[in-house]
Amino acid sequence: xxxxxxxxxxxxxxxxxxxxxxxxxxxxxxxxxxxxxxxxxxxxxxxxxxxxxxxxxxxxxxxxxxxxxxxxxxxxxxxxxxxxxxxxxxxxxxxxxxxxxxxxxxxxxxxxxxxxxxxxxxxxxxxxxxxxxxxxxxxxxxxxxxxxxxxxxxxxxxxxxxxxxxxxxxxxxxxxxxxxxxxxxxxxxxxxxxxxxxxxxxxxxxxxxxxxxxxxxxxxxxxx
Amino acid sequence: xxxxxxxxxxxxxxxxxxxxxxxxxxxxxxxxxxxxxxxxxxxxxxxxxxxxxxxxxxxxxxxxxxxxxxxxxxxxxxxxxxxxxxxxxxxxxxxxxxxxxxxxxxxxxxxxxxxxxxxxxxxxxxxxxxxxxxxxxxxxxxxxxxxxxxxxxxxxxxxxxxxxxxxxxxxxxxxxxxxxxxxxxxxxxxxxxxxxxxxxxxxxxxxxxxxxxxxxxxxxxxxxxxxxxxxxxxxxxxxxxxxxxxxxxxxxxxxxxxx
Numbered sequence: 476x477x478x479x480x481x482x483x484x485x486x487x488x489x490x491x492x493x494x495x496x497x498x499x500x501x502x503x504x505x506x507x508x509x510x511x512x513x514x515x516x517x518x519x520x521x522x523x524x525x526x527x528x529x530x531x532x533x534x535x536x537x538x539x540x541x542x543x544x545x546x547x548x549x550x551x552x553x554x555x556x557x558x559x560x561x562x563x564x565x566x567x568x569x570x571x572x573x574x575x576x577x578x579x580x581x582x583x584x585x586x587x588x589x590x591x592x593x594x595x596x597x598x599x600x601x602x603x604x605x606x607x608x609x610x611x612x613x614x615x616x617x618x619x620x621x622x623x624x625x626x627x628x629x630x631x632x633x634x635x636x637x638x639x640x641x642x643x644x645x646x647x648x649x650x651x652x653x654x655x656x657x658x659x660x661x662x663x664x665x666x667x668x669x670x671x672x673x674x675x676x677x678x679x680x681x682x683x684x685x686x687x688x689x690x691x692x693x694x695x696x697x698x699x
Numbered sequence: 700x701x702x703x704x705x706x707x708x709x710x711x712x713x714x715x716x717x718x719x720x721x722x723x724x725x726x727x728x729x730x731x732x733x734x735x736x737x738x739x740x741x742x743x744x745x746x747x748x749x750x751x752x753x754x755x756x757x758x759x760x761x762x763x764x765x766x767x768x769x770x771x772x773x774x775x776x777x778x779x780x781x782x783x784x785x786x787x788x789x790x791x792x793x794x795x796x797x798x799x800x801x802x803x804x805x806x807x808x809x810x811x812x813x814x815x816x817x818x819x820x821x822x823x824x825x826x827x828x829x830x831x832x833x834x835x836x837x838x839x840x841x842x843x844x845x846x847x848x849x850x851x852x853x854x855x856x857x858x859x860x861x862x863x864x865x866x867x868x869x870x871x872x873x874x875x876x877x878x879x880x881x882x883x884x885x886x887x888x889x890x891x892x893x894x895x896x897x898x899x900x901x902x903x904x905x906x907x908x909x910x911x912x913x914x915x916x917x918x919x920x921x922x923x924x925x926x927x928x929x930x931x932x933x934x935x936x937x938x939x940x941x942x943x944x945x946x947x948x949x950x951x952x953x954x955x956x957x958x
Contacts, residue, residue: 490751552784562789646737646777646785655869656748656776659741662897664873683782 480666487657487670495674501504501567501649502636507572509635512575513582520587531583538580544641547573551645562599566647574638578631585631589624590616622693629686633679650674734769736761737791740776741869744892744950745797748776756950757795761816763942767933780845780868786918791917792926797886799848800912808916810926811931814943816958818907819852820887824875825900830882832905837861839881842871849884852909876900886911888955912958 518524519531538546551569555561564572593616601611643652650671658667738746738757739918746755753774765772775791785791786808797817800810821841823830830839837858845866853864865880875883876899887907894901915930917923937943944958 486750548781548784552781552788555788555790559789643776644781646775646781646790647742648776652776652778653748653751655778656740657750659739659869660743660747660749660754662743662872662893662899664870667796685824 480663482664483661484623484666484670485497487667490657491650491653491670491674494648495678496651497567497647498636498650499678501571501574501639501642501647502632502673505571505578505635506632506641508571508575509579509582510629512579513586516579517566517582517586517590520583521590534576535580535583538576539584543573543577543638544644546577566642566645569583569645570639570642570647574635578635582628585627586620586624588619589627592623593619618693622690622697625693626686627688629689633682636678636682637675654681700831730803733773734761734765734768734793735773735784735791736776737775737777737785737794738796739779739782740874741779742796743889743897745794745889746776756946757797759946759950760937760943761795763937763946764930764933767936770927778868779847783846786916789918790924793917793930795915796837797889797913798916800914801851802844803851804916807919809919809927810914810916811927813912813914813958814934815888815913815955817886817888817911817913819849819884819909819911819953820890820907821882821884821904822872822875822890822894822901823874823882825902827881827902827904828903833908834858835904836882839863842867842874842880842883844869844885848911849886853884863958872897872899872901888951892951 516531516535519527547569549562550561551566555564597612597615597619601615606614634694639649640651642649643655648656654671655668658664661667738747740746740753742755742757744755746753746757748754751774758774761772761774775785777785779796782791782794782796786794797815798804800813804810821830821833821836829835833856836853836856838861840863841853842865843853845868850864850866853859853862856862865873871880871883871885872893874880882904888901890901890903893899894903915927917927917930934943938956944954947954949957
């Protein structure tokens, strides 16, 4: 039985920690952009805006129906063969773009469900007291939809953080890429991957904590 | 709500600024035309990382070539399966990852002269006496790196249909040591080096079964061919000066740069 090389693991912590910000940056940027895109897609779907609605359905179908890795390879290695100017896109940008489109397809459906999930009677009540559609959305529907959507959206964010580990195939050395290279140099697989696992785990645990805080905050009006 | 919005904006600015900085610096270094080289960083002892430092035979040789050409080198590390994509999409000029000259690859790329001569080697878990040469692989499971020429070598064997070939993105040495596959096939040099220096219980099984010549691939374009000729001339010069031999001996104790 081989004993864990603790010294090596401790040495690895500060090295791998340097790559954590890039992982978080790609995920955070991807999340913010995906939220915006998903919001737009959801609104198109809820209001069934003609023509655009069909494109939206196609978009969601494609990005939900194909693996993220396939999409990343398609953008990064495939498209530049046809449009050579796309070579200017670097790996980080391509990863963020891929994450944005892939996850916005999922998130659009969950935001749509949250909007539809707000009881119709509230819409009718708001309209009856003379609120405009914009007021109705801003004051009545969206605050409640947000509350419904937060847990699932947080899940997607957590998923997105872990999905950044695919970026090494596009030449971006993030946390997982750095770990793989260190493991390939030392052949101490267990040590290297457990350090990476604990790092991802701690980040996700912090986010779960943030999620609980958000949920309590958003539920305040309902729990008394 | 306002506080939440502010924190989102703060996170966003933090996220964007390093990205845009990285892009800006990438653009500003365009004047000196550095050589862009792709490698996996996961192929000990040719290209690997130790404490965040990219090292290996490939790095030393490419640095010497760049010095000969009077150019800087930018190393781009990516998973092996991404390397040819990077070459194909023009993101790197060449790949320095022990790329073997094969017929299929020659249809797409132009190669320099070989700078490493090696052989394909069967490696097993220590104490596995069932496999002692390449014929013994009949009825066995064998690991090879995805997209490597070793996969093609195995598939060209007359009894290939009796071998269960498993392709790996990485860590095939570990799976062999764990006993999940009966053997793996790699080049003799790195296999010997891994066995000598690393803690995995592995052993070489028999002699090498195919000669392989490794070189730098370039895209088959006017620009690619011109760069290939420059690099080829640099390899000639390094051979003459004895630099190649010196680098090889520092890593392997023998000269692997000659047939």
